[in-house]
Amino acid sequence: MKHxxxxxxxxxxxxxATAITLHFVEGLFPLPVAIPGIKLGLPNIVSLxxxxxxxxxxxxxxxxxxxLMTSFLYxxxxxxxxxxxxxxxxxxxxxxxxxLREKGFSIISASVAGGVFHxxxxxxxxxxxxxxxxxxxxxxxxxxxxxxxxVVTGIVSGSILPRLGKIYGMNK
Amino acid sequence: xKRKDFMVIAIFLTAAAILWLLVNRTPGDAGxxxxxVYKDREEYAVIPLTADGTIVVEDDNGNRNVIRVEGGxxxxxxxxxxxxxxxxxxxxxxxxxxxxxxxNRVAVEIRSTHENELDGVSE
Numbered sequence: 001m002k003h004x005x006x007x008x009x010x011x012x013x014x015x016x017a018t019a020i021t022l023h024f025v026e027g028l029f030p031l032p033v034a035i036p037g038i039k040l041g042l043p044n045i046v047s048l049x050x051x052x053x054x055x056x057x058x059x060x061x062x063x064x065x066x067x068l069m070t071s072f073l074y075x076x077x078x079x080x081x082x083x084x085x086x087x088x089x090x091x092x093x094x095x096x097x098x099x100l101r102e103k104g105f106s107i108i109s110a111s112v113a114g115g116v117f118h119x120x121x122x123x124x125x126x127x128x129x130x131x132x133x134x135x136x137x138x139x140x141x142x143x144x145x146x147x148x149x150x151v152v153t154g155i156v157s158g159s160i161l162p163r164l165g166k167i168y169g170m171n172k
Numbered sequence: 173x174k175r176k177d178f179m180v181i182a183i184f185l186t187a188a189a190i191l192w193l194l195v196n197r198t199p200g201d202a203g204x205x206x207x208x209v210y211k212d213r214e215e216y217a218v219i220p221l222t223a224d225g226t227i228v229v230e231d232d233n234g235n236r237n238v239i240r241v242e243g244g245x246x247x248x249x250x251x252x253x254x255x256x257x258x259x260x261x262x263x264x265x266x267x268x269x270x271x272x273x274x275x276n277r278v279a280v281e282i283r284s285t286h287e288n289e290l291d292g293v294s295e
Contacts, residue, residue, distance in 0.1 A: 097180070108173050109180040116184050131213050132279050134270035140192035147184050 019046035019066040048157040089121035111154025116146035
């Protein structure tokens with residue numbers, strides 16, 4: 001293995017661990033909102049930073065590892081479906097905006113799209129699990145909350161990205 | 173934040189507004205529907221919307237939901253779940269409206285007694 005590959009692997013492992021920790025931390029401070037599924041999405045910061053620092057392959061790998069680990073550690077199989085659906089759609093949305101990063105879409109756009117599609121993914125999972133289309137009525141609220149939390153995580157990601165890039169010695 | 177970031181936010185806000193209008197569009201005729209209660213995906217109870225009554229849904233895990241049908245509308249008056257979303261949901265009174273308790277996997281839906289409004293359901 002080349003030096004660069006080992007470095008990338010170790011940094012990805014660290015980011016996965018960070019994402020799991022953030023998931024746990026988020027569980028300690030539930031938002032005082034009476035709608036389930038509204039979360040700050042702190043682990044999405046890791047997805048974003050990984051995407052902008054290492055690229056889509058690592059971002060997807062970190063996401064899948066994180067979802068598997070958190071589901072087995074804290075919740076269980078049913079939450080695996082929700083997390084995976086939300087996470088995969090979220091990273092895909094971020095990835096599509098990331099491809100447009102030279103065209104004036106900043107990391108905040110990616111974060112907002114990620115937040116919104118994370119919630120859409122969770123609704124879709126709920127439709128499959130509950131077998132009712134009635135859960136779609138939560139969609140408008142969850143889209144708006146996805147925008148709000150996306151702006152927050154986007155600003156955080158945008159401010160840690162250059163610092164982390166300097167520390168890791170990779171400026172993409 | 174750049175100008176295009178605001179554009180992205182505006183697009184999603186518009187989408188949310190359109191979705192909201194779609195979800196809250198004038199529902200079908202009221203008064204002749206029936207209340208269907210689902211527990212763990214399965215039909216648990218069906219009572220006409222015009223009748224007054226209380227349905228208690230309980231399972232082996234101690235989850236409990238109490239649904240009240242009164243005056244042509246249905247409310248969730250009690251739930252053992254922590255978030256209490258279903259209890260705070262506004263009462264359902266027209267076809268297609270619903271109240272959902274995701275933690276306890278209980279769904280209350282008002283179904284038209286005239287005809288099936290769905291084209292089909294894929295399994």
